[in-house]
Amino acid sequence: MKILLPMVIGVLFASGTYLILQKNILKLVLGFSLLGHAANVILITSGWIGDGQVPILGGDARVPFVDPIPQALVLTAIVIGFAATAFLLVLALRVYRDFHTSNIDEVRGSRG
Amino acid sequence: MTHLLVLPFILPLGTAILLLLLRPYKLARCVTICISGLMTLWVNISLLFSIQDHGIQIYRLGGWAPPFGIVLVGDLLSGLMIVLGSIISVCALFYSFDYLEQDDQQQIFHPLFFFLWAGTNGAFLTGDLFNLFVMFEIMLMSVYALLTMLGDKKQIEGGIKLISMGLLSSVMFLTAVGGIYALCGTLNMADLAVKIKPHIDHPLVSAVAMLLIAVFGLKAAMMPMHFWLPDVHSSAPTPISAMLSGILIKVGVYALIRVFCLIFVDLQDYFQVFIITLACITMFVGGMGAVAQGDFKRQLAYSSVSQVGYILLGVGFFTVGGMGAALFYTISHGIIKSGLFMAAGFLKKMRGTTELARHGSMIKISPVFSLFLLIGVAALGGIPPASGFFMKFQLVKAGFEGGFYLPIAIALVVSLFTLFYLFKSWQQICCMEQEEAPIKMPSRNLLIPVGILALLALALGFGASPVIDLTQAAAEQLFAPEQYITAVLGAR
Numbered sequence: 001m002k003i004l005l006p007m008v009i010g011v012l013f014a015s016g017t018y019l020i021l022q023k024n025i026l027k028l029v030l031g032f033s034l035l036g037h038a039a040n041v042i043l044i045t046s047g048w049i050g051d052g053q054v055p056i057l058g059g060d061a062r063v064p065f066v067d068p069i070p071q072a073l074v075l076t077a078i079v080i081g082f083a084a085t086a087f088l089l090v091l092a093l094r095v096y097r098d099f100h101t102s103n104i105d106e107v108r109g110s111r112g
Numbered sequence: 113m114t115h116l117l118v119l120p121f122i123l124p125l126g127t128a129i130l131l132l133l134l135r136p137y138k139l140a141r142c143v144t145i146c147i148s149g150l151m152t153l154w155v156n157i158s159l160l161f162s163i164q165d166h167g168i169q170i171y172r173l174g175g176w177a178p179p180f181g182i183v184l185v186g187d188l189l190s191g192l193m194i195v196l197g198s199i200i201s202v203c204a205l206f207y208s209f210d211y212l213e214q215d216d217q218q219q220i221f222h223p224l225f226f227f228l229w230a231g232t233n234g235a236f237l238t239g240d241l242f243n244l245f246v247m248f249e250i251m252l253m254s255v256y257a258l259l260t261m262l263g264d265k266k267q268i269e270g271g272i273k274l275i276s277m278g279l280l281s282s283v284m285f286l287t288a289v290g291g292i293y294a295l296c297g298t299l300n301m302a303d304l305a306v307k308i309k310p311h312i313d314h315p316l317v318s319a320v321a322m323l324l325i326a327v328f329g330l331k332a333a334m335m336p337m338h339f340w341l342p343d344v345h346s347s348a349p350t351p352i353s354a355m356l357s358g359i360l361i362k363v364g365v366y367a368l369i370r371v372f373c374l375i376f377v378d379l380q381d382y383f384q385v386f387i388i389t390l391a392c393i394t395m396f397v398g399g400m401g402a403v404a405q406g407d408f409k410r411q412l413a414y415s416s417v418s419q420v421g422y423i424l425l426g427v428g429f430f431t432v433g434g435m436g437a438a439l440f441y442t443i444s445h446g447i448i449k450s451g452l453f454m455a456a457g458f459l460k461k462m463r464g465t466t467e468l469a470r471h472g473s474m475i476k477i478s479p480v481f482s483l484f485l486l487i488g489v490a491a492l493g494g495i496p497p498a499s500g501f502f503m504k505f506q507l508v509k510a511g512f513e514g515g516f517y518l519p520i521a522i523a524l525v526v527s528l529f530t531l532f533y534l535f536k537s538w539q540q541i542c543c544m545e546q547e548e549a550p551i552k553m554p555s556r557n558l559l560i561p562v563g564i565l566a567l568l569a570l571a572l573g574f575g576a577s578p579v580i581d582l583t584q585a586a587a588e589q590l591f592a593p594e595q596y597i598t599a600v601l602g603a604r
Binding site: 020025028032035036038039040042043045046047067069070073076077080081083084085087088091094095098099104107108 | 242245246249252253256257260263265268269271272275276278279280282283284286287289290291293294297299
C-alpha cells in the first residue's frame with residue numbers, strides 16, 4: 001500500500017491535469033473530479049500508518065490504529081466536490097444549449 | 113463564554129434557511145431580510161467593540177476543547193473584516209431590492225446571498241484550517257449560483273471561469289491540508305503554530321506554504337492567477353459584483369495574512385521578496401489593464417486587481433506599519449469599490465450597457481449621481497479629503513520606514529494611472545454630451561446605498577485616525593501571535 005497509493009495519486013494528478021488542459025468542457029469536468037479525488041487520496045494517506053487497524057474502540061491495543069480524522073475530513077471533501085461537480089455539469093449543459101458547442105474556446109459572452 | 117462570537121455565522125445561515133421556507137410570502141421575506149440584515153450588522157459591530165475591550169475571544173463549537181474541537185476565534189483582524197463585510201452586505205442587500213425587478217429572481221437571490229454572507233463571516237472567524245476550507249466552499253458555492261442566476265451569456269462564461277478557479281483552488285487547499293496534517297497531526301491554527309516550530313526546516317513545510325500562497329492568491333487575484341477576475345466581476349449581477357470586489361477577494365488576502373502571521377511566522381523572510389514582487393506586478397498589470405478598458409465595469413474589475421496588489425504589498429512588508437496600512441487599505445478599498453460598482457449598476461439599468469462610449473451627460477440627468485461618482489472616483493484615486501489618500505499615504509509611509517523604495521516607486525507610478533483612468537471615465541460619464549439612446553430612468557432608491565458608501569468613504573477620510581489606530585492595533589496583535597495561541601490553547 002505504501003508504494004501503491006503514491007502511484008495512484010501520481011496517476012490521478014497527471015491524468016487530471018491532462019484533462020483540464022483539454023478544450024472539451026466535459027473533459028474539464030472529468031479532469032476536475034479526478035484532481036479532486038487525487039487530493040482526497042492525499043488526505044487519506046496523511047492519516048495512514050501502513051498496517052494500522054480500524055479505529056474502533058475495543059480493538060487490539062498492541063496494534064496501532066489508523067488516524068480517523070483524515071477519513072472524516074475526506075467525507076466532507078467528497079460531498080463538497082460532488083456538489084461542485086454537479087453544478088459544473090449543469091453549467092456544461094447550459095453552455096451546450098446557449099452556445100451550441102462543447103468547445104471551451106467558443107464560450108465567449110463578452111468579446112467577439 | 114458568550115455566544116456572541118457564533119452569531120455572525122448562525123444568524124445569516126438561519127435567515128437563509130428561513131427565506132427558503134418563506135418563498136411564497138413576499139412581505140414576510142422582506143421583513144425577515146431587513147430585520148436579520150440589520151441584526152447581523154449590529155452583532156458584528158458589537159463583536160468588534162467587545163474584542164477591542166476584552167481582547168481575543170474564542171468560542172468552542174459543541175463545547176469541545178481545542179485542539180480537538182473546532183474553535184471560532186475573534187481577534188481584531190477578524191472583527192474588522194466582518195464589520196467591513198456586513199457594511200457592504202447590507203448595502204448590497206438594500207440595492208438588490210430595486211436592482212432585481214422580478215420577484216422570482218429575488219426569491220432565489222436572497223437565500224443565496226445570506227449563505228454567502230454566512231460563509232464569509234465564518235471564514236473570517238474560524239480558527240481551524242479545514243474549517244476554513246469548508247467556509248470557502250460555502251462562500252464559493254453561493255457565488256457560483258448567484259453569478260449564473262440570471263443566465264446571461266456573459267455570466268455563463270464568467271461562471272465557467274469562476275468554477276474552474278474554485279475547483280482548482282480547493283484541490284490545492286486539500287493537498288496542502290493533507291501535507292500539513294501528515295507533518296503535525298493537527299489542523300487547529302494555533303496548535304499548528306506551536307507544533308510546526310520543530311519541523312520548520314522540513315521541505316514539506318515550504319511546499320505547503322507555497323501551495324497556500326497559490327490557493328489564497330488565486331482567490332485574491334494575485335498576479336499570475338488574476339485571469340478569472342475581470343470576466344467574473346464585470347459580468348456578475350451588480351450587488352454580487354460589489355460583494356465580490358468589496359469583500360470576497362479580501363477573504364483571500366485575510367487568509368494569507370492569517371496563515372503567514374500565525375503558522376508560517378518563521379517563513380516570512382523567505383517569502384517576502386516573492387510576495388512583494390508578485391504584488392508589484394499585480395499592481396502594474398491591473399492598472400495597465402484598467403487603462404485599456406472601454407467598459408466601466410471591466411475597468412473597475414481590473415482596478416480591483418491593481419488595488420489588491422497594493423494590499424498585498426503592504427502585507428509583504430511584514431512590518432506592523434505595513435500590515436496596518438494594508439488593513440486600512442482593505443477597509444477603505446472595500447467601501448469605495450463596492451460603491452463604484454453599484455454606481456456602474458445604476459448606469460447599466462439606465463442604458464442597458466456599461467460601455468463608456470455610450471454614456472454621458474450624467475451631470476444634467478442626475479447631478480446627485482455625478483457627485484457620488486465623483487466622490488468615489490476621487491477617493492479611489494487618492495485625492496486628500498477622502499479615505500483613499502490616507503490609505504495610500506499609510507502604505508507609502510510604511511514602505512519608506514521599511515526601506516522598500518523600488519516597490520513604493522512602482523506603487524506611486526501606478527496610482528497616477530489609477531487617477532488617470534478613473535477621471536477619464538468620470539469625465540466621459542458625467543460631462544461628455546450624449547444624445548443617442550433613449551434612457552430609462554431607474555429607481556432613485558438605487559442611489560441610496562451608493563450615497564451611503566460614498567459618504568462612508570468621505571467619513572473614513574475625515575475621521576481616519578480612530579480607524580487607523582484600530583488597524584495598527586490589529587497589526588500589532590498579528591505580530592504577537594503568542595496572544596492568539598494563548599487565547600485558544602490556554603496558558604502553558
